[in-house]
Amino acid sequence: MEDGTAERIRPRDRILETARDMFHKHGIKGVGVDAITEAAGTNKMTLYRHFESKDDLVIECLRATACSANAMWQKFEAEHPGDKLAQLHAWVRMAADCLMTDGRGCDMANAAIELSETDHPARRVIKELKQAQRDRLVGLCRDAGIGQAELLADTLSLLLEGARVSLQSVGAEGPSAQFVRMAEGLITSFRGASAR
């Protein structure tokens, strides 16, 4: 039987998962394909049989990251079905957890900074995936009954993005330590404004 749930993971998936982890930790230009394949317990030829190039692998990793993010959104909906405001608070909590446990920032943002070539193929993907996340947060704010939903969503986006990068430059004791207080304060402030 072809057996979809093979006990030993397919090399392609092992490479993808390993590459995601290593790109996240050391950056894209900071890790070579040799290191990835070795860590994945395979070899370079196998990588190039499954991915056209390193850039292609990078793009596939970013798509996988977006997929994980989608799973989180579904978890919010599952844990607080219908309660959009609770989902928004869950988003803040998730973001804070991510800040405290992770250390390195958003893979897409990091990639956008690292791949400075304006015509890099990954840039299209980053832009559309980030746009999708933004739309999702705007929708959540709107459904939570907040008046200026776009403005709140954009403010929260920038705060999180800023906290993730500040974490890497000034460290955990820097401004990013106040993220939850800022975010919650903003939400109550916007809720008050829309209920006036």
Next chain:
Amino acid sequence: MEDGTAERIRPRDRILETARDMFHKHGIKGVGVDAITEAAGTNKMTLYRHFESKDDLVIECLRATACSANAMWQKFEAEHPGDKLAQLHAWVRMAADCLMTDGRGCDMANAAIELSETDHPARRVIKELKQAQRDRLVGLCRDAGIGQAELLADTLSLLLEGARVSLQSVGAEGPSAQFVRMAEGLITSFRGASAR
């Protein structure tokens, strides 16, 4: 005469200025020392006579960037002597200008993301310079008579940092377009709270 204001700029300064520009545009790992020296109209040997290593050059570039930032702070004080609140608004305006005209983000933040090695010599410098900027903004907020000065300063910091990275991932039409509105709204909100 040794003539401090030599009409032809010293090679060291040419290298430093060129490296700053190229690191800013293409990232640190995205440009080699050969490219820098060629663009600076000199050669690799001269670079290594003035800088111990590429890492040393990077650090010197970051210090120069911090120096430019200091000049901006002095400009704020010169244009609005004593009026700390006006200086705070000038800071917002400067940040917005920077967002619209520049495209690439903060050199220190970009470097922190790119140089993921936790023991990289540049990380110390980045942290202390970023910390200094933070202290400066906190002081400005406090002197402007804002109650929760640290919280406002940290929020503004994260907003700007987030706007700069968002600009690179989602583009100019993304959340960063609302930076001024967010920042000004925060300032009035914090002013109202401290004057209650």
Next chain:
DNA sequence: TCTAGAAGTTACAGACCGGTAACACCCTAG
């Protein structure tokens, strides 16, 4: 058991990287 395709292995090409050595040059201070 046989076979086809996936995966592993080794070696290599070609380019770029940071950094150094040896030597020729120029320009200015004395």
Next chain:
DNA sequence: CTAGGGTGTTACCGGTCTGTAACTTCTAGA
């Protein structure tokens, strides 16, 4: 005019990088 320091030039080292070729081994499906 001359001596010396800053600069330019060329060549090179050892390493790493992405990507490929040719060949062998393994494994799953019939």
